[in-house]
Amino acid sequence: MSDGDGRREGRQRARTDFRFDDARLCFAFAGTLADRGKDVQVERLAGPEDLSRWGVESGCTTVAPSCGEAELEGARRLREAIQRIGVALAEGTVADHEDVAVINRAAAEPTSVPALSADAESVRWDGDGVAAVLSMVARDLIELCGSEQRTRVRICGNPDCGTPFVDTSRAGARRWCSMKTCGALVKKRAYRAKAK
DSSP states (O other), X not given: OBOTTSOBTTSOOOXXXXXXXXXXXXXXHHTTEEOTTXXXXXXXXXXXXXXXXXXXXXXXXXXXXXXXXXXXHHHHHHHHHHHHHHHHHHHTOOOOHHHHHHHHHHHTSOOOEEEEOTTSSOEEEEOXXXXXXXHHHHHHHHHHHXXXXXXXXXXOSSTTTOOEEEOOSSSSOOOSSOIIIIIHHHHHHHHHHHHO
């Protein structure tokens, strides 16, 4: 089980833990490939079980959907299409037609459906597995593209990261995908360099 920061309870966050803090659903999914600016990236969707776990930790479903290698490969294609469209939004360029087609195919699948418990105190999500989770992710990107927030998409200022994010700050001057991760890391590096 994880807390709101994607950290497993009772331990420090590992490089392979999912990140949800300060992120839209679609860009949290893009962040499942970490360290895009480095020679060696960190693949957080290393196996089908990781994709199932992401579905639960993201809040898209309450029951881990079954997943195979084919679904995992499809999810990675969707992730990379989201990443490239996020970069296009940040740079003010036109998105690739094939990436748009990947997003639209995923969004066309039925999503998970919320169901209120009998006592109206909790919600569970019922859906058709991984396709429903990925549909929610794709639809989140589509919603972003159709909103005024599309002009506030930025790429993280940590050169090792490269994850898109939506700058929701009033001044429009946010530089990091998350202050808790990339912002703190870059500031720590700058402090150490200055101390030397």
